Amino acid sequence: MECTDLYINGRWVPGAGGARFDVINPADERVLASVASAEIADADAALDAAEAAMKDWAARTPRDRSEVLRKAWELMTARQEAFARLITRENGKARADAMGEAGYAAEFFRWFAEEAVRADGLITRAPASGARIVVQHKPVGLAVLVTPWNYPAAMGTRKIAPALAAGCGVIIKPASETPLTMLALMPLLEEAGVPPGLVNVLPTTGSGALVDHMLHDPRVRVISFTGSTGVGRKLLKSAADQVLKPAMELGGNAPLIVFEDADMETAVAGAMLAKMRNLGEACTAANRIYVHAEVAEAFTAQLTERMAALKVGNGLEADIDVGPLVNAATRDKVAAFVEDAMARGAELRLGGKVPEGPGFFYPPTVLTNVAPDADCVHDEIFGPVAAIQTFTDQDEVIARANDTEYGLVAYVFTEDFRRGMQVCERLDYGMVGLNRGLVSDPAAPFGGVKQSGLGREGGHEGMLEFMETQYISASW
Incomplete structure (x- = not known):
């Protein structure tokens, strides 16, 4: 009882x-x-x-x-x-x-x-x-x-x-x-x-x-x-x-940065974990995904394939990957973020439509060419939406990543460990995952800045x- x-x-x-x-x-x-x-x-x-x-x-x-x-x-x-x-x-x-x-x-x-x-x-x-x-x-x-x-x-x-x-x-x-x-x-x-x-x-x-x-x-x-x-x-x-x-x-507004030398399998797996863990309903969720232009299409294709393979339904069923969002207000806010991004020129690669029937479901969604002024770039999405932007310059992407009032967690993917550590130290965040899409651990000090x-x-x-x-x- x-x-x-x-x-x-x-x-x-x-x-x-x-x-x-x-x-x-x-x-x-x-x-x-x-x-x-x-x-x-x-x-x-x-x-x-x-x-x-x-x-x-x-x-x-x-x-x-x-x-x-x-x-x-x-x-x-x-x-x-x-x-x-x-x-x-x-x-x-x-x-x-x-x-x-x-x-x-x-x-x-x-x-x-x-x-x-x-x-x-x-x-x-x-x-x-x-x-x-x-x-x-x-x-x-x-x-x-x-x-x-x-x-x-x-x-x-x-x-x-x-x-x-x-x-x-x-x-x-x-x-x-x-x-x-x-x-x-x-x-x-x-x-x-x-x-x-x-x-x-x-x-x-x-x-x-x-x-x-x-x-x-x-x-x-x-x-x-x-x-x-x-x-x-x-x-x-x-x-x-x-x-x-x-x-x-x-709150958080986590950037996830994929450099051109990143191991693609590691980066996509890390992005899936950082974005889709808990259906994106987490302050640690990757909110802004920045991918170097040289590897953007390859990364997006692999991420979209992984997202499309997820099965949506009642979370009590064993083969379900994606359950419902917690309530109607959360689902509607996620839908509004997607609509706003598309109105500002984003391309819908997957999902983006509220399904019919009972339950507060929203499908795994991938957006590319997301504008810097889109609402989802400045507020927590708190849902299964991957909002992808591209970059070419390291200093520029660090500045874009830091351009937020939040500073909880960031994610960096690169095979150059020296560069990875340098970028981590320049990010204004309390936690950084370097080639990892998960930072939460009872043995680690969890928290943010700003x-x-x-x-x-x-x-x-x-x-x-x-x-x-x-x-x-x-x-x-």
């Missing part, structure tokens, strides 16, 4: 006001479940619970916390298939993508189980005074976690795991499109040994008011958000009132987002 109520203090509750909302299956537009919608009183109850639970949790040894997280990884790995099915039902992504996400989500528990015992400090001696400098890291306090719909499992575990490793209590607000996966995780965390109240889940249709209320509670010390830059700016303004520690993973965010998730840095550095000056 699916968990559809609020999860507060280790119990399932219907919510203070009794309001509920429907979760829709994007493949057939049918109602999957009715979920409780949290209100302000529920947020207060969750904060009370997290505050009480954190006192004991923060006092536990790092090894104790580590063992609980390790157990969570074991349990989630054993139930990967069930989580993948639920992800597909509420998000729409194909089974292979959903299985990949479920495994990726579980891996954050294992990684931060290992990091929990490595919050290393420092003891040194001040050169001038001779006093000892003692530096240690302490849990920062309660954390509010706000996650998006595109990765309903992984974006939650990427925040929950480091927060628990650091010793913090959390309240998580999942996206209203996809709350079921995060709710389903709670019985697993109970079984792993997470104490009641330490993790609370508040689905809601009133996200703005609920989150703003929590950010003005003095017990909250961190806001960790993954989502659009526009919403991130609003949360930063709210966080400023209490001077909260922000961890912001915001309008793409603040802070990092994953790696050693991910746990430090939930810790404060304390310095003690001592003499002995």
Whole structure:
């Protein structure tokens, strides 16, 4: 039976006001479940619970916390298939993508189980005074976690795991499109040994008011958000009132650059992964594809062939490569991007037409000769559309790649490693994939620069987002 109520203090509750909302299956537009919608009183109850639970949790040894997280990884790995099915039902992504996400989500528990015992400090001696400098890291306090719909499992575990490793209590607000996966995780965390109240889940249709209320509670010390830059700016303004520690993973506009000396098979495979992973509904998706004019036709032909071979349908079916987009608004926005690009002179090589019937489907689409002023060049497509442009000069393409307010991830393909590293260093992005179409890894610091965010998730840095550095000056 699916968990559809609020999860507060280790119990399932219907919510203070009794309001509920429907979760829709994007493949057939049918109602999957009715979920409780949290209100302000529920947020207060969750904060009370997290505050009480954190006192004991923060006092536990790092090894104790580590063992609980390790157990969570074991349990989630054993139930990967069930989580993948639920992800597909509420998000729409194909089974292979959903299985990949479920495994990726579980891996954050294992990684931060290992990091929990490595919050290393420092003891040194001040050169001038001779006093000892003692530096240690302490849990920062309660954390509010706000996650998006595109990765309903992984974006939650990427925040929950480091927060628990650091010793913090959390309240998580999942996206209203996809709350079921995060709710389903709670019985697993109970079984792993997470104490009641330490993790609370508040689905809601009133996200703005609920989150703003929590950010003005003095017990909250961190806001960790993954989502659009526009919403991130609003949360930063709210966080400023209490001077909260922000961890912001915001929008992207990723360039993918294919130089004339690139290995074509590697470049096409990398582009397929960077563009079509999660159906393009990812901030890391290749949004602008720049291909050197000498190899543009060969690259486009091979990419189009690979895209055309993808099978579209209900993601629960084993042979489906491309499921539906998450909702009608997302599908319509993708369609509008394609129409705008074609109106500005782009050539349609594949796809480009919304299919008939139920479900929020959009076919794999390839556009060439995309104009620099096309809407899709300046905004996230968030769909299965490869927008290809050409270039001839290295300095020029680097300038075009950097010409955006975003700076999350970029991709570079070249067989000249020296040139590849030089180009990577000149790109204004927090992450770069060099001859790789995938950069996400629990062991790596994920995050961007400019309008793409603040802070990092994953790696050693991910746990430090939930810790404060304390310095003690001592003499002995």
